[in-house]
Amino acid sequence: MITFDQIKKAVLVSVWFMFLTFPIMVIRVNPVERIVEWRWRNMLLIGVGSFILSFVWHYFIRRKELGTQKAEVGGEETIPLAQRILEKKAIYRPTLAVLGICALVFPFIFSLYQTNIMVTALIYVMLGLGLNIVVGLAGLLDLGYVAFYAVGAYAYALLNYHFGLSFWMVLPIGAALGATFGILLGFPVLRLRGDYLAIVTLGFGEIIRIILENWNEFSFGPSGIANIPRPSLLGIDLSVHAATIYIYYIMIGLCLFTIFVVNRLQDSRIGRAWIALREDETACQAMGIDKAKTKLTAFALGATWAGMSGVVFAAKTTFVNPASFTIWESIIILCIVVLGGMGSILGVIAGALVLILMPEYLRAFSEFRMLAFGVLLVVMMVFRPGGLIPNVRRTYKFEGVTETKKG
Amino acid sequence: MEPVLKVQDLGMNFGGLRALDAVDLDVGKNEIVALIGPNGAGKTTFFNCITGIYPPTEGDVLIFPQGKDRPKRINGLKPNKVTEKGLARTFQNIRLFPNMTVLENVMIGRHCRMRAGVLGAVLRGRSTMREEKAAVMDSYAILEKIGLDPFVNEFAKNLPYGAQRRLEIARAMATEPFLLLLDEPAAGMNPNETRDLDKLIKRIRDEEGISILLIEHDMKLVMSLSDRIFVVDYGKKIAQGTPEEIRNNPAVIKAYLGEETDA
Amino acid sequence: MDYFLELFLGGLTRGSIYALIALGYTMVYGIIELINFAHGEIYMIGAFTALIVISVLTLMGMNTIAILVIAGVIAVIYSAAYGYTVEKIAYKPLRNAPRLSALISAIGMSLFLQNYVLLAQTSDFLPFPNLIPDFEFMEPYAHIIGSTEIVILITTAIVMVLLTIMIKFTNIGKAMRAASQDKTMSMLVGINVNHVISVTFVVGSATAAIGGVLIASHVGMINFYVGFIAGIKAFVAAVLGGIGSIPGAVLGSFVLGWTESFATGYVSSDYEDVFAFLFLVLILIFRPQGILGRSEKHKL
Numbered sequence: 001m002i003t004f005d006q007i008k009k010a011v012l013v014s015v016w017f018m019f020l021t022f023p024i025m026v027i028r029v030n031p032v033e034r035i036v037e038w039r040w041r042n043m044l045l046i047g048v049g050s051f052i053l054s055f056v057w058h059y060f061i062r063r064k065e066l067g068t069q070k071a072e073v074g075g076e077e078t079i080p081l082a083q084r085i086l087e088k089k090a091i092y093r094p095t096l097a098v099l100g101i102c103a104l105v106f107p108f109i110f111s112l113y114q115t116n117i118m119v120t121a122l123i124y125v126m127l128g129l130g131l132n133i134v135v136g137l138a139g140l141l142d143l144g145y146v147a148f149y150a151v152g153a154y155a156y157a158l159l160n161y162h163f164g165l166s167f168w169m170v171l172p173i174g175a176a177l178g179a180t181f182g183i184l185l186g187f188p189v190l191r192l193r194g195d196y197l198a199i200v201t202l203g204f205g206e207i208i209r210i211i212l213e214n215w216n217e218f219s220f221g222p223s224g225i226a227n228i229p230r231p232s233l234l235g236i237d238l239s240v241h242a243a244t245i246y247i248y249y250i251m252i253g254l255c256l257f258t259i260f261v262v263n264r265l266q267d268s269r270i271g272r273a274w275i276a277l278r279e280d281e282t283a284c285q286a287m288g289i290d291k292a293k294t295k296l297t298a299f300a301l302g303a304t305w306a307g308m309s310g311v312v313f314a315a316k317t318t319f320v321n322p323a324s325f326t327i328w329e330s331i332i333i334l335c336i337v338v339l340g341g342m343g344s345i346l347g348v349i350a351g352a353l354v355l356i357l358m359p360e361y362l363r364a365f366s367e368f369r370m371l372a373f374g375v376l377l378v379v380m381m382v383f384r385p386g387g388l389i390p391n392v393r394r395t396y397k398f399e400g401v402t403e404t405k406k407g
Numbered sequence: 408m409e410p411v412l413k414v415q416d417l418g419m420n421f422g423g424l425r426a427l428d429a430v431d432l433d434v435g436k437n438e439i440v441a442l443i444g445p446n447g448a449g450k451t452t453f454f455n456c457i458t459g460i461y462p463p464t465e466g467d468v469l470i471f472p473q474g475k476d477r478p479k480r481i482n483g484l485k486p487n488k489v490t491e492k493g494l495a496r497t498f499q500n501i502r503l504f505p506n507m508t509v510l511e512n513v514m515i516g517r518h519c520r521m522r523a524g525v526l527g528a529v530l531r532g533r534s535t536m537r538e539e540k541a542a543v544m545d546s547y548a549i550l551e552k553i554g555l556d557p558f559v560n561e562f563a564k565n566l567p568y569g570a571q572r573r574l575e576i577a578r579a580m581a582t583e584p585f586l587l588l589l590d591e592p593a594a595g596m597n598p599n600e601t602r603d604l605d606k607l608i609k610r611i612r613d614e615e616g617i618s619i620l621l622i623e624h625d626m627k628l629v630m631s632l633s634d635r636i637f638v639v640d641y642g643k644k645i646a647q648g649t650p651e652e653i654r655n656n657p658a659v660i661k662a663y664l665g666e667e668t669d670a
Numbered sequence: 671m672d673y674f675l676e677l678f679l680g681g682l683t684r685g686s687i688y689a690l691i692a693l694g695y696t697m698v699y700g701i702i703e704l705i706n707f708a709h710g711e712i713y714m715i716g717a718f719t720a721l722i723v724i725s726v727l728t729l730m731g732m733n734t735i736a737i738l739v740i741a742g743v744i745a746v747i748y749s750a751a752y753g754y755t756v757e758k759i760a761y762k763p764l765r766n767a768p769r770l771s772a773l774i775s776a777i778g779m780s781l782f783l784q785n786y787v788l789l790a791q792t793s794d795f796l797p798f799p800n801l802i803p804d805f806e807f808m809e810p811y812a813h814i815i816g817s818t819e820i821v822i823l824i825t826t827a828i829v830m831v832l833l834t835i836m837i838k839f840t841n842i843g844k845a846m847r848a849a850s851q852d853k854t855m856s857m858l859v860g861i862n863v864n865h866v867i868s869v870t871f872v873v874g875s876a877t878a879a880i881g882g883v884l885i886a887s888h889v890g891m892i893n894f895y896v897g898f899i900a901g902i903k904a905f906v907a908a909v910l911g912g913i914g915s916i917p918g919a920v921l922g923s924f925v926l927g928w929t930e931s932f933a934t935g936y937v938s939s940d941y942e943d944v945f946a947f948l949f950l951v952l953i954l955i956f957r958p959q960g961i962l963g964r965s966e967k968h969k970l
Binding site: 016019020021023024025027028029034036042061064135139141143188189191192195196198199200202203204206207210211214328331334338367368370371373374375376377378379381382385 | 703704705715718719721722723725726729744748751752755759760763764767768769770771772773774775777778779780781782783784785786787789790791792902905906909940941943944946947948950951954955958
Binding site: 297 | 458502535539
């Protein structure tokens with residue numbers, strides 16, 4: 001199976017990478033104490049690692065090429081597993097029921113710590129589903145998504161600080177503010193194409209963060225705002241433990257609500273327009289779809305969820321500061337959408353759970369988290385652009401042939 | 408004859424390049440009009456100017472909507488507004504939505520005739536559901552007329568080439584136009600497919616009452632279809648008339664075959 | 671007046687550095703229409719490599735000028751090698767994929783390279799020795815412009831001239847221009863487009879490395895994150911001048927450099943980064959093709 005040529009290639013790759021990583025991986029200097037540390041072991045690791053990875057890489061590239069050839073010849077398109085499961089009610093209903101029960105009893109089985117982590121994961125599910133509207137459905141790469149998250153969090157922190165508004169009062173306000181900012185950001189970028197859009201939204205996200213950091217009178221600067229109250233249940237203040245469980249259920253509820261809404265939007269006149277916009281902007285407009293309006297709805301509806309999750313985030317941590325809203329947050333959310341599968345609700349949920357829970361449980365590797373995210377984005381795009389659970393969008397299945405003929 | 412479209416003195420500059428220069432054209436009700444000319448003569452630019460993709464530098468594009476006696480000036484409108492007013496087009500190089508089904512492609516055409524908003528989509532009230540169902544039915548009816556109903560649930564990208572061209576026509580028809588603009592509808596088709604297209608275009612005119620303006624290079628098709636033909640070259644209109652007149656027009660022959668010395 | 675002059679020259683220096691980085695963006699964009707998000711990281715790696723080489727050689731007791739030259743050359747080689755490898759791994763397999771995919775891959779690459787340096791080296795700021803000696807003839811003007819700045823300006827000018835000559839008059843330059851017009855056609859007339867793209871990445875990365883070394887010795891410290899912000903700003907400069915256009919990138923860089931220099935000098939330094947982004951937004955809204963770019967109408 002493995003030819004001499006392949007081995008020669010892998011050796012070359014291995015040598016190349018040993019050369020490439022030599023200064024950064026092997027030498028470490030301490031200019032203050034004037035010591036040079038030589039880490040030859042790293043070189044060995046790189047050499048062996050890239051030798052093996054070279055085979056893996058080429059194997060997958062070949063497989064991918066074979067796959068595209070097959071598709072071009074017109075071979076059967078394989079239906080993804082998830083879609084097959086979704087189509088069989090006998091399977092997915094009990095699965096759903098079991099998952100539902102697990103979700104309900106979770107905080108009573110697991111510790112407070114675990115519940116807290118789960119709340120974080122659920123916040124990211126919501127963020128992912130929101131960004132999915134913008135990136136996955138409408139095809140607009142928004143790298144400043146975290147700004148809306150910040151808007152929601154600061155909305156709760158500031159409205160509570162100045163006016164004593166409660167969690168439940170701010171939740172809809174946060175959503176509305178998110179949507180408003182979505183439209184404000186959307187207007188100037190309407191005419192931009194994909195890559196410019198990415199960089200401008202990134203700029204917007206950074207502008208909001210820098211403003212939060214420097215405008216002390218408004219946002220209390222880098223030190224942030226502390227002592228934000230957790231949500232109270234019917235006017236009763238809960239203990240930390242009870243409040244965490246309460247927030248957990250609030251998040252479950254909000255996630256279900258998000259799924260419900262996003263699902264319905266996807267299968268509607270507007271959802272279709274988003275997808276058409278992603279596929280071909282010019283044709284979309286020529287078919288009578290208002291490009292500006294459609295894009296703005298996508299921005300606004302995407303930002304709504306970020307605004308809401310921001311409110312929950314502030315209530316959960318009881319503290320906000322600009323450091324929570326860096327560009328890397330946006331990129332983590334993007335990772336969730338990309339890993340799960342752009343446009344796929346189920347995929348985004350899975351993506352959020354995997355990406356947020358895994359690093360929590362693999363603490364030993366937590367420093368490699370962002371490195372792994374970077375690799376993930378590249379590898380997913382190269383080998384599996386559809387994501388783990390590719391979009392299982394229900395297309396219109398036309399079945400009413402006889403009806404039409406009668407009519 | 409009652410006009411549906413009148414274009415007067417249309418001019419278009421790209422930087423220093425004069426792509427269109429004082430072009431006049433009109434299309435009457437229930438008429439099939441062809442716009443021909445050598446490659447690069449400015450035909451597609453003309454379409455783009457009418458449908459709002461480029462705002463023309465000068466001139467007027469007037470439409471005559473039914474039931475209104477005053478014409479409406481549409482140049483400068485956004486493409487989607489032009490479509491709403493009743494002009495629909497196809498593209499020279501097919502621009503379908505490849506990852507949407509045939510039915511969904513046509514339903515996108517219905518978009519501007521539907522009203523459901525965000526709230527309607529989420530609540531799925533009775534009127535929204537009725538509208539959705541009607542859109543499915545209407546779209547299917549159009550597919551039947553065009554003969555694409557066997558492909559209804561296929562992805563657009565999986566359709567054979569000729570069917571993709573016809574799907575573009577179906578999608579355009581779904582916007583309820585009174586004038587259909589076809590940009591080289593027969594490009595890449597074999598003689599059989601072209602013959603079917605000939606019949607289809609005539610049927611659309613006769614049965615739906617839609618006027619048609621088309622750009623085409625297949626002279627046999629143009630001669631068989633058109634009531635009148637306009638010829639452009641280097642952005643200028645060089646001739647207009649019935650197919651018979653155009654066939655014998657020396658200016659047209661020159662434009663197509665080149666000057667005596669060139670040949 | 672001296673303050674104005676100081677800000678003016680400071681802006682010019684800043685602009686020169688942006689220009690060295692912006693060239694890579696603009697060349698890559700011109701040829702494969704991709705924002706190479708990892709470009710800023712390439713520049714950072716160039717600076718890091720230089721720092722490592724300098725440190726090792728200093729401990730070996732070599733003379734400063736020799737160190738400067740060797741470190742510069744090695745930084746350029748390594749940055750070029752990284753640029754080449756990044757293209758092969760993250761962009762080449764996506765040549766025919768949707769643009770969104772390539773863009774996400776580029777972001778991933780940027781994230782990876784940052785964290786690679788962070789983990790293999792350190793997250794702290796490292797002091798970068800200033801190896802450029804103070805020239806004696808510069809002394810009367812020292813309050814306005816330092817020797818480092820002069821070196822930066824001269825180096826940038828030389829690089830620009832060499833690059834222009836390469837693109838205008840050499841075969842590979844012609845191939846680059848052809849491939850940026852129409853890749854398929856270039857292939858048909860026998861241009862090895864993959865090779866041309868590789869060369870573009872290598873040249874762009876090499877100029878970025880020069881910028882990296884110069885700014886590091888100017889500012890006096892680096893860390894793994896310096897590439898990201900500098901990269902974004904250089905991109906803004908490239909867009910400002912008209913992306914795809916090399917003189918545009920240079921002009922845009924100077925405009926951005928002056929804006930930042932005057933804005934932080936006369937207004938406030940808290941919002942230094944905001945100016946660049948606001949500038950970008952305004953430019954894209956009112957003149958998306960940039961100062962020198964041609965308005966592009968894609969064919970339908």
